[in-house]
């Protein structure tokens with residue numbers, strides 16, 4: 001199954017939306033701030049370009065992406081003021097898969113721009129936003145068009161369920177009960193996807209540009225260690241329970257003389 005065609009986080013700003021359930025991801029963004037600040041300062045110091053093109057890949061639909069953009073702009077503005085250099089024009093590209101709820105981000109942009117103006121004042125260069133639907137496992141920007149690429153908590157999503165992992169019965173990822181061929185299949189798919197990601201970004205980033213990517217990994221050599229697989233095992237158990245419940249419901253209805261497929 002191709003992930004790009006079906007995957008999306010829960011849109012909107014309701015109780016179960018991604019926007020209201022992404023505190024772990026926000027914490028990761030806070031943790032990586034010093035690295036980002038250092039990278040953007042060094043990159044802009046070397047280029048001092050009149051316009052700055054920034055892309056956030058796998059931006060999703062919450063406010064995390066705008067938090068990153070705000071941080072980056074603040075760093076550049078501070079540097080410009082220190083060097084007495086005219087502030088650049090900012091081109092901000094927010095990328096995610098086509099099913100992403102881009103509208104939730106777009107509708108929050110006015111408030112974001114007001115906040116930016118409040119904090120940075122009118123000396124700041126204009127800021128232009130665009131949504132870019134498409135998979136980061138392919139080319140999504142023109143050749144040599146990006147100065148700074150950022151991606152947080154997104155790159156561990158594979159482009160598809162790996163081939164040759166059919167005997168991973170009852171699991172949705174590598175788990176302690178997965179056979180070795182399944183572990184190898186996931187590893188191979190990650191290699192294919194990540195190589196493609198790097199190849200595409202190498203074509204899209206300008207000379208002297210840079211990229212900061214953060215994604216889930218593990219400290220242990222063991223691919224089935226609890227630190228990375230446990231939550232997926234729990235989720236698989238919950239999904240299996242739900243499937244069983246539906247099966248039992250259907251069985252009960254059959255006994256009662258109903259057609260379960262008309263009711264479910």
Ligand SMILES: C[S@@+](CC[C@H](N)C(=O)[O-])C[C@H]1O[C@@H](n2cnc3c(N)ncnc32)[C@H](O)[C@@H]1O
Pocket residue numbers: 004007008009022025026029057058059060061062064065095096097100134135136137151152153154155157159
């Ligand atoms: C957990 S969210 C992280 C969102 C945001 N970066 C944050 O830190 O809150 C992962 C996002 O990556 C997106 N994603 C997964 N695979 C992708 C792909 N191949 N291309 C673009 N976006 C992708 C998902 O749709 C999802 O919105």
